[in-house]
Amino acid sequence: MTDNQDIEDSKVYISYNHVHQLIQEAAPRLKNFNPDLIICVAGGGLIPARQVRTFLKEPGSPNVRIMAVVLSLYEDIGSVSTQAEKLGKQVVRTQWLDYINTDFTLLGKNILIVDEVDDTRTTLNYAVTELKKDVEEQAKAKGIDVKDAGTNFGIFVLHNKLKPKKADLPPEVYNEKNYIAARDIEDVWIAYPWESNDIVYHTKRAVEQGNDVFLP
Amino acid sequence: MTDNQDIEDSKVYISYNHVHQLIQEAAPRLKNFNPDLIICVAGGGLIPARQVRTFLKEPGSPNVRIMAVVLSLYEDIGSVSTQAEKLGKQVVRTQWLDYINTDFTLLGKNILIVDEVDDTRTTLNYAVTELKKDVEEQAKAKGIDVKDAGTNFGIFVLHNKLKPKKADLPPEVYNEKNYIAARDIEDVWIAYPWESNDIVYHTKRAVEQGNDVFLP
Numbered sequence: 417m418t419d420n421q422d423i424e425d426s427k428v429y430i431s432y433n434h435v436h437q438l439i440q441e442a443a444p445r446l447k448n449f450n451p452d453l454i455i456c457v458a459g460g461g462l463i464p465a466r467q468v469r470t471f472l473k474e475p476g477s478p479n480v481r482i483m484a485v486v487l488s489l490y491e492d493i494g495s496v497s498t499q500a501e502k503l504g505k506q507v508v509r510t511q512w513l514d515y516i517n518t519d520f521t522l523l524g525k526n527i528l529i530v531d532e533v534d535d536t537r538t539t540l541n542y543a544v545t546e547l548k549k550d551v552e553e554q555a556k557a558k559g560i561d562v563k564d565a566g567t568n569f570g571i572f573v574l575h576n577k578l579k580p581k582k583a584d585l586p587p588e589v590y591n592e593k594n595y596i597a598a599r600d601i602e603d604v605w606i607a608y609p610w611e612s613n614d615i616v617y618h619t620k621r622a623v624e625q626g627n628d629v630f631l632p
Numbered sequence: 633m634t635d636n637q638d639i640e641d642s643k644v645y646i647s648y649n650h651v652h653q654l655i656q657e658a659a660p661r662l663k664n665f666n667p668d669l670i671i672c673v674a675g676g677g678l679i680p681a682r683q684v685r686t687f688l689k690e691p692g693s694p695n696v697r698i699m700a701v702v703l704s705l706y707e708d709i710g711s712v713s714t715q716a717e718k719l720g721k722q723v724v725r726t727q728w729l730d731y732i733n734t735d736f737t738l739l740g741k742n743i744l745i746v747d748e749v750d751d752t753r754t755t756l757n758y759a760v761t762e763l764k765k766d767v768e769e770q771a772k773a774k775g776i777d778v779k780d781a782g783t784n785f786g787i788f789v790l791h792n793k794l795k796p797k798k799a800d801l802p803p804e805v806y807n808e809k810n811y812i813a814a815r816d817i818e819d820v821w822i823a824y825p826w827e828s829n830d831i832v833y834h835t836k837r838a839v840e841q842g843n844d845v846f847l848p
Contacts, residue, residue, distance in 0.1 A: 432648030432649065432652070432825070433648065433831045433832075433835060436648070436825065436826075436828070436831045437831060440829075440831075456678070456700075458682075458698050458699075458700060459682055459685065459695070459698055462672070462678045462679065462681060462682040462698070462700075463678065463679050463682050463826075465678060466674075466675055466678040466679050466826050467826050469675065470826060470827055470828070470829065471829070479675070481702070481726060482674050482675055482678070482702060483674075483700075483702055483726070483727045484672075484674060484678075484699075484700035484702070484727065486697070486698060486699055486700070509733060509734060510697060510699070510734055510736075511699045511700065511729065511730045511733075511734060511736075512730045512732075512733040512734070513727065513730070514727045514728045514729070514730055516728075516732060517725060517727075517728040518725060518726055518727060518728070520726075520727075609648070609652070610652075610679075610682050610683050610686060611686055612652070612686070613656075613686065613687070615649045615652045615653060615656075615845065616649075616845055616847070616848070619649060629831065629832055631832070632832070
C-alpha cells in the first residue's frame, strides 16, 4: 500500500444529499436561533448557506436574505520560518459586506454566519470579531449603546472538528443556542462533494462510508 | 388528476450530481473563457459558482477568486396594476462588490458571472450593465480609456430557457465564447436540488427523468 493510498483511505467522503440532510436535521436548531440574515463565508459556506435558506423558509414569509463575505487563510510563506510558525495562518479579507451601495444595517438582527467546517476556528473568530466591530460602529453612528443594538450572532457549520482550536469564539456566540454544528467529527480529511472532479466515484465512496442520505 | 398533480408532473427535477456534471461537461468552454474572477449572483448562483471553481482549478495555481453580488427580482405590487405590468419585475441590489474594504479592481480581468438559470435575462442584463459602469468608473479614475481596460465579461448558467427574453445582453457578452449555458431548455419549471425539502424524493424523480449523472 502506497502513502497516497493511505491518505485516500483516511478521507471521509460526504455526498451532496448527505450535506442537504445534515442541514435538514439541524433545521429545528436553526429555526430556534431564528436568523434575520445569513452571512455565508465564501468559498466553503456558499453551498451550505443556500441550503440553510431552504430549511428556514416559512410558507408566506420572504426568504431569509443571504449575504457573502469572502475570506481565505493565507500562510505567510514569505517570512522566515520562525515567524511563519508564530503567526500561523492569517485571514485575508477579499470581500466584505456592502454598507455603501445598499441601505443596510446589522443593528437589531439575528445574524447566522455559515461556513462548511470549524477547523482551527481562525476564520470564524475573524468573521465574528470584525462583524462585532461593524455593529459597534453602526450603533455609535446611531448614538445608541451596542448592548441595546439587539444584534445577535450565531454560527452554523456542517462539521466541527474535535481538535485544539487556534482561536476562540465569545461566550455569547459559543453556546448551545447560538453555535450550531450539524456534526462533531474527529480531525480527519473531510472530502466535500463540491471539491470533487469525479462525483460518481465520490458518491460511491460516500455511500460505502454511510455518508449519503440518512433521513427517510 | 388534480391541478397540483399536473404542476408536479410538469416539473423537471435536477439532482445535485447532475448539476455537478453539467459544470464538468462545460469545463472546456469555461477554461476557454479563462476567468480571473467569478462573480456569483446570489441566491441562485451560490452553488454553481463554487462548483465552477473546482473545474477551473489547475494544479499548482491558486483558486479562481469568487465574489458575490446579491440581486433579487422584485415585483412592484404596490403600484397600480397597469404600471406593474409595464414595469414588470425590477432588480433589487442587496449586496454589491466591495471596492472599499479591499484593494480590488475589475480592470484587466476576465470576469465570469454565474447564475443558475437564464430565465427572462433581466437579472443578467442588470449585472452586466452595472458591472460595466463600475469598469468605466475605474478606468476613468486611472485616466485610461475603457476600451483599453482589458476587462471582459462572460456568463455561465446551468440552463438557458428558450423563451422570449425581457432584456438583452451586449454582443461582446452574448456570443459563443463568452455566453456559456450548460443546457438550453424549454420554458419549464426547473426544480433545483437546493430548493428541495425532501432530497430523497427529489433525487428519485431526477433519476426517473434522466437528470442524474450522465458522465462516466
